[in-house]
Amino acid sequence: MSLTAYDARRSTSGLVVDKARTALRLAASLAMNMVRAYRARRTLSMLASQEDYMLRDIGVSRSDLYAALSTPATEDPSMVLARLADERQKAERSRRRAVARNRRTMG
Incomplete structure (x- = not known):
């Protein structure tokens, strides 16, 4: 079974489409991760405005927040x-x- 010129073009264009889909998925994943990180940073910044005793109640310290x-x-x-x-x-x-x-x- 031999490939015709049409089959070769179709398989090449399919490869390009697959590569484009992969690139779009990667870009979408990266964008979602950045949005998630931004939201988490905003939440942790608000948490940093709390008093130290409140932070201790939830099991974190101010230095943990700053490190994060x-x-x-x-x-x-x-x-x-x-x-x-x-x-x-x-x-x-x-x-x-x-x-x-x-x-x-000891006792």
Whole structure:
């Protein structure tokens, strides 16, 4: 089975259309990620205006907020904030366990 000139043109144009679709999907994905990051930055900026005791109540610190907001503009800072808050909680649990162990061995 041989390709005719028409078949070759059709397969080439199909390839171009596929590449264009891929480029459009990539551009749309990038745009959505940037919008999501912008909204998260705006939310974290509003959160930064809260009092320190309110931030502690939700498990974050002001330095966590500033660290999250210092990420590149294309990166979602809420993911950074979640990771920092999780690390803080794990460290606090570990510290409490160590204190409890020391009390048991001392007392």
